[in-house]
Amino acid sequence: MSVLSGTESGEFQYEALDVWEQLPKGIKLVECPGVAVDSLDRVYVLTRNRDHPVQVFTREGKWIKSFGRGTFSERTHGIFIDADNFIYCTDDGMHTVTKFDAHGSIIMSLGKPNEPSPKWSGKPFNRPTHAAVSPVTGDIYVSDGYGNSCIHKYTPDGLFVKSWGEPGIDSGQFIRPHNIAIDRDGRVKV
DSSP states (O other), rough: OEEEEEBBBTTOOOOEEEEOOBTTOOOOOOOEEEEEOOTTTTTOOOOSSSTTSSEOOOOBBBBEEEEOOOOSSEEEEEEEOOOTEEEEEEEEETTEEEEEOOOSSSEEEEEEETOOOOOTTTTSSSSSSSEEOOOOTTTTTEETTTTOOOEEEEEEEEEEEEOOOEEESTTEESSOOOOEOOOOOOOOEO
């Protein structure tokens, strides 16, 4: 390990590690489209490993567990952890967003597995890319990037509220939105 030059910023220092993860024998990270950290500093890596799609590590890289087997296609896409440590995983191949608790149990699923909405219809979902939860309201927002180019809003209980956006480059339009975030003032950023 070595500290990279130019990687210090204020109190933060960054190190380049050749290998951080300490995987059990036979388990691999396969294409990792997302990483999120919970309030206990556990690191959740969303992978395209169908047997171990969500892998959980300590901050030092020690493997804790995996979960989600049988829930996802080979097209997992985004992961988000809310303030209560619920994990939201987006799968653009299944056209779903799945909410898990910290133990890996499914709490809720948005979208119908393997039943995409018509392309460019603006209706949930056609290859969604990411989800985020408002720290102000608890509402769930989903970027429906590949086949819809729009955003969907749900209540904390998963009830559909509204959609907005359409394909294009003008105001109110998106070109494959891939990520979404909500700041502490409740502003949605795509």
